[in-house]
Amino acid sequence: MKHHNSRHLPQSSPSDHPSFASDHGSAMKEIARGQSLVTQLRAIVLPALQADQRCELVAQMFQNILDCSSKAITELQLQHQSDDDALVDDKKRVRRISSDDCTKEEGATANPRHQHKRRRSDDLVSLETPVPHYDGRQWRKYGQKHINKAKHPRSYYRCTYSKEQGCKATKTVQQQDESTGTDNPVMYTVVYHGQHTCKDNNGVDSGTDESETNTQSSSDRRSSISITSTDPCDHQISLGDNKLIGKSADLVTKSLYEPLNMNPFAPLDLDCWELDALLRFQLEPDN
DNA sequence: CTCATTTGACCTCC
DNA sequence: GGAGGTCAAATGAG
Numbered sequence: 001m002k003h004h005n006s007r008h009l010p011q012s013s014p015s016d017h018p019s020f021a022s023d024h025g026s027a028m029k030e031i032a033r034g035q036s037l038v039t040q041l042r043a044i045v046l047p048a049l050q051a052d053q054r055c056e057l058v059a060q061m062f063q064n065i066l067d068c069s070s071k072a073i074t075e076l077q078l079q080h081q082s083d084d085d086a087l088v089d090d091k092k093r094v095r096r097i098s099s100d101d102c103t104k105e106e107g108a109t110a111n112p113r114h115q116h117k118r119r120r121s122d123d124l125v126s127l128e129t130p131v132p133h134y135d136g137r138q139w140r141k142y143g144q145k146h147i148n149k150a151k152h153p154r155s156y157y158r159c160t161y162s163k164e165q166g167c168k169a170t171k172t173v174q175q176q177d178e179s180t181g182t183d184n185p186v187m188y189t190v191v192y193h194g195q196h197t198c199k200d201n202n203g204v205d206s207g208t209d210e211s212e213t214n215t216q217s218s219s220d221r222r223s224s225i226s227i228t229s230t231d232p233c234d235h236q237i238s239l240g241d242n243k244l245i246g247k248s249a250d251l252v253t254k255s256l257y258e259p260l261n262m263n264p265f266a267p268l269d270l271d272c273w274e275l276d277a278l279l280r281f282q283l284e285p286d287n
Numbered sequence: 288c289t290c291a292t293t294t295g296a297c298c299t300c301c
Numbered sequence: 302g303g304a305g306g307t308c309a310a311a312t313g314a315g
Contacts, residue, residue: 140291141293142306144292144293144294145304147305148304148305158307172306288315291314291315292311292312294309295309295311296307297307297309298305298308299304299305299306300303301303
């Protein structure tokens with residue numbers, strides 16, 4: 001594996017399919033860019049609002065913004081997929097099918113522990129962020145590895161609900177080597193693998209296929225902000241990190257596509273809740 | 288006691 | 302064979 005900073009999409013790259021690139025690529029790119037910027041903004045705002053009771057409201061509004069753009073991206077992806085089905089002679093795809101179905105499956109069934117395979121590069125998404133843990137998801141660390149020629153170790157996380165709900169989403173977090181200067185904020189390369197098929201603590205279905213009515217009351221909702229790290233190299237922005245927060249506002253993400261909230265059919269039943277909360281806070285602006 | 292993290296071993300892929 | 306990814310026992314925190 002070489003470098004995670006290149007842009008990735010869960011499906012094959014738009015650049016592989018000129019028709020798609022011309023029809024949908026720029027639109028998806030712009031939507032995804034907006035999504036990524038919103039995610040970055042959320043990562044900056046939410047830590048600063050931790051002690052504020054509006055935190056939950058703000059978090060939910062961010063979530064809804066991301067849901068909207070996710071829907072748009074998914075629509076474009078679905079259109080693209082129908083075109084993509086015809087293009088099955090992709091070399092990587094052929095290689096993946098042959099190695100997965102034939103060569104390795106026998107060994108995997110013979111010994112369950114031999115199931116872990118090196119990840120494929122076609123379902124990963126990378127981004128650079130100063131706040132690798134405030135991504136709206138809950139993660140459990142399952143490994144850490146020193147990477148060759150890297151100053152900092154790479155941490156491996158999987159979805160907290162991987163066992164309970166079989167969610168296969170994982171991510172790796174690695175501090176960038178060049179972010180050691182005093183003026184530059186510490187930056188991390190976060191690489192997401194797979195998509196969430198679980199429901200997070202908000203009761204929001206984060207999978208791609210399930211659509212289930214969310215009847216959970218607002219009082220039952222809990223924040224699902226990921227605060228998972230105890231890793232000494234994985235710094236988090238705290239309320240006191242104002243310098244970092246200020247500088248982070250200028251950061252431009254390099255991700256094309258934010259996988260965290262790629263739930264195209266998540267029920268957006270929060271409008272009433274939002275309006276109610278907004279009215280409440282307008283009446284009580286300093287609470 | 289429970290659960291998350293750490294860490295060395297082991298695995299697959301290149 | 303080296304590098305990257307995952308497992309699982311050990312460890313520690315709450």
